[in-house]
Amino acid sequence: MRSTLFHLPTTLEIGGVTLPLFGFGILLAAWILVAGGGCAWVAARHGVRRALAIGPSLAIVALLLAWVLPVLDDGQGVPIRGYGVMLLVAAAAGTWLTIVRGRAIGIDADTILALATDVFIWGLVGARLFYVVQYREQFFRADMSLLQSLAAIANIAAGGLVVFGSLPTAAVAVVRFAARRRIPLLRLADCIAPGLLLGLAVGRVGCFLNGCCYGGPCDLPWAVRFPAGSAPAEHYPATGGGSQPLHPAQLYAAVDAALLALLAVLFTPLARRDGEVFAVVLTLHPLSRILLESIRVDESPALGTPFSISQLVSVVLLLAASLLWWWIGRQPIRSGAAVTGSG
Secondary structure, three states: OOOEEEEEOOEEEEOOEEEEOOOOOHHHHHHHHHHHHHHHHHHHHHOHHHHHHHHHHHHHHHHHHHHHHHHOOOOOOEEEEHHHHHHHHHHHHHHHHHHHHHHHOOOOHHHHHHHHHHHHHHHHHHHHHHHHHHOHHHOOOOOOOHHHHHHHHHOHHHOOOOHHHHHHHHHHHHHHHHHHHOOOHHHHHHHHHHHHHHHHHHHHHHHHHHOOOOEOEOOOOOOEOOOOOOHHHHHOEOOOOOEOOEOOHHHHHHHHHHHHHHHHHHHHHHOOOOOHHHHHHHHHHHHHHHHHHOOEOOOOEOOOOOOEHHHHHHHHHHHHHHHHHHHHHOOOOOOOOOOOOOO
């Protein structure tokens, strides 16, 4: 476990003058120049409408630099969390795989990058909101001001995302994107499904660094001990400090997602209809999640059942997968024609 990798300084001294890095400082000015140049390039290459479409995403980054990051200063600087770093690596890995797969069916890299931005941002919003609602007592305590609550909610890099919470918002983003670019929705879903799983695999390593999503006690050779002060150590304290030996449930989930991503890639040449790759993922991931949740101990039973909220959502996804398989079976076998994704 390594929750904080290092701290970023909040100021920079240039020629004897101390300038702020965050807030209305150097990084915001640099981002405005970079974002402005990027928008100009996109407008020149793809038109003003395409440039305006990425404007909200660029504005969100500017807001983070101007108002959110300064609040995160803990006296030593702005902490760079292992969870947040792995989240960015996960987004990059998933996007890379999707670009490779997109080229095979005629979707250019620019289109995939635009889609990845939408999915990443809106998936992040959904996953965080789900977590905040599920653990709202952590964010709206009596001793916290509204500004402190908002800062805690925005501090995603410190951990606190529910993967299933990202599904509704990310799905809406994908549907809107496919409609705007006139790309067959199920074909696009097939393209991105393995990349999402690869990103999930990397992200689970971030969970391990953060100490969340932990498993119960075990005496297996690969059991792990978490340090004092971590959530696992508070839940299962050991006599000498830290936690008892626990299942590395986060790493189990990482391996599971990586294997499912590999399976989805290998199944792709065998798929006869659009949507079959996505349907395989939608079937197998909930099944594995139900099993993995039996090892995790950080989630309480929900809705008066003996099952966690993730297990209940998994059951709903399995029902959705059944309907999707029925729908796919009624469609004609695809011709293999490529799509450009332009427009």
